[in-house]
Amino acid sequence: MKEKKGMMQEFKEFIMRGNVLDMAVGVIIAGAFGKITTALVNNILMPFISLIFGARDMTALNVIVREAVTDADGNVVKEAIVLGFGTFVATIIDFILVALVVFLIVKAFNKAREKAEAKKKAEEEAAAAAAAAAAEEVPPAPTTEELLVEIRDLLAKK
Numbered sequence: 001m002k003e004k005k006g007m008m009q010e011f012k013e014f015i016m017r018g019n020v021l022d023m024a025v026g027v028i029i030a031g032a033f034g035k036i037t038t039a040l041v042n043n044i045l046m047p048f049i050s051l052i053f054g055a056r057d058m059t060a061l062n063v064i065v066r067e068a069v070t071d072a073d074g075n076v077v078k079e080a081i082v083l084g085f086g087t088f089v090a091t092i093i094d095f096i097l098v099a100l101v102v103f104l105i106v107k108a109f110n111k112a113r114e115k116a117e118a119k120k121k122a123e124e125e126a127a128a129a130a131a132a133a134a135a136e137e138v139p140p141a142p143t144t145e146e147l148l149v150e151i152r153d154l155l156a157k158k
Helices: 002-016 017-055 085-133 145-155
Strands: 064-065 076-079 081-082
Touching: 017 085, 081 145
Parallel strands: none
Antiparallel strands: 064 081
C-alpha cells in the first residue's frame, strides 16, 4: 500500500509540472490546427487542383488496377483494386502546409530569442562598463573654499 501511495504522489507531481501542461495544450492546439489545414486543403486548394486534372473531386482521381467482378445478379464477387492518388495528393499538400507553418513559428521564435539574448548581452555589457567606470578613482571636485584659496594665491603672486 505504501508503494502505491508513493507512486501516486510521484504521478501527481509529474502531472502538475508546467512542461506536461504545456505539452497537453500543444497537443490540443495541434489537433485543432490539423483540422484547419485539412479544411483549407480539402475545401480551397483541392478544387483548384481538381480543375487542373479535370476531375470533380480529387478523391475521384483514382487508378483502377482491377475492375470489380460481379455476378449475373450484380453482386460484387471480387472488389475492385484502386489506387487513390487524389487522396494521397491532398494528404501531401496538408502535410506541406502544416510543416510550413511549424517552420515559420520556429523561425519567428528563434528570431525573438536572438533579439532577447542580444538585448540581455547589451545590458550586461553596459552594466559591466558602468561598474568599471565607477571603480575608477575620480578625484573629488575642489570645495568652494579651496577654489577661493587658490584664486587668492594666484592674485597674490601678481
